[in-house]
Amino acid sequence: MTAPAAPSSPPPTPSVLDLAPVIPVVVLDDAADAVPLARALVAGGLPAIEVTLRTDAALDAIRAIAAEVPEAVVGAGTVLTPEQVRATADAGARFLVSPGSTERLVDAMQASELPFLPGVSTVSETLALLERGVAELKFFPAEAAGGVTFLKAMAAPLPGARFCPTGGISLATAPDYLALPNVGCVGGSWMLPADALAEKDWARVERLSAKAAAVRPA
Numbered sequence: 414m415t416a417p418a419a420p421s422s423p424p425p426t427p428s429v430l431d432l433a434p435v436i437p438v439v440v441l442d443d444a445a446d447a448v449p450l451a452r453a454l455v456a457g458g459l460p461a462i463e464v465t466l467r468t469d470a471a472l473d474a475i476r477a478i479a480a481e482v483p484e485a486v487v488g489a490g491t492v493l494t495p496e497q498v499r500a501t502a503d504a505g506a507r508f509l510v511s512p513g514s515t516e517r518l519v520d521a522m523q524a525s526e527l528p529f530l531p532g533v534s535t536v537s538e539t540l541a542l543l544e545r546g547v548a549e550l551k552f553f554p555a556e557a558a559g560g561v562t563f564l565k566a567m568a569a570p571l572p573g574a575r576f577c578p579t580g581g582i583s584l585a586t587a588p589d590y591l592a593l594p595n596v597g598c599v600g601g602s603w604m605l606p607a608d609a610l611a612e613k614d615w616a617r618v619e620r621l622s623a624k625a626a627a628v629r630p631a
């Protein structure tokens with residue numbers, strides 16, 4: 414008798430930190446821009462896209478990207494409340510990012526079963542999340558909270574934590590972050606200049622995204 418075939422399991426979802434070296438952080442005023450913007454980011458080589466919930470257009474933007482740009486992995490940023498966790502999951506967000514962490518918010522993000530990056534900026538916040546088994550984190554606001562020096566210092570006592578630093582990072586500084594052993598990727602908005610968005614200059618967004626996607630550890 415032959416052994417029954419092992420049930421095929423779906424491929425594991427890669428960690429959010431390993432999707433791309435750079436996660437663009439998008440603030441959209443008009444949901445109609447979401448699809449061309451996402452296509453430009455993907456064409457440039459940045460498939461993981463964080464749409465922040467800072468504007469009224471955000472949920473519609475997430476919905477549109479999820480439906481119309483299958484090559485993108487769209488996530489929700491600036492998630493502040495359990496209600497927003499539910500709303501963004503319903504809209505099709507495939508990962509969640511918050512600028513900080515509260516018990517209530519982390520409970521909700523864990524319950525969503527979506528990958529999530531809760532925000533931290535201190536050793537104690539990082540330790541509290543490690544105690545809960547959450548080891549992939551957003552370090553925010555990266556430059557203001559101590560930048561590369563701070564993250565380097567955290568790697569020694571807390572080697573289990575891995576970060577996506579975000580906040581004030583540029584094409585010039587990203588390589589220094591990516592060279593750290595506890596950094597998986599960086600977040601930033603430098604490939605989305607306000608004037609390019611205002612002019613709907615998607616070709617420029619694509620060119621800047623290609624430069625961001627080519628960033629390598631220093």
Ligand SMILES: O=C(O)C(=O)C[C@H](O)[C@H](O)COP(=O)(O)O
Nearest residue numbers: 438465491512579580581601602
């Ligand atoms: O809203 C959030 O949750 C944020 O992540 C805040 C900022 O939008 C990002 O930190 C991007 O920062 P910059 O690259 O400095 O523009």
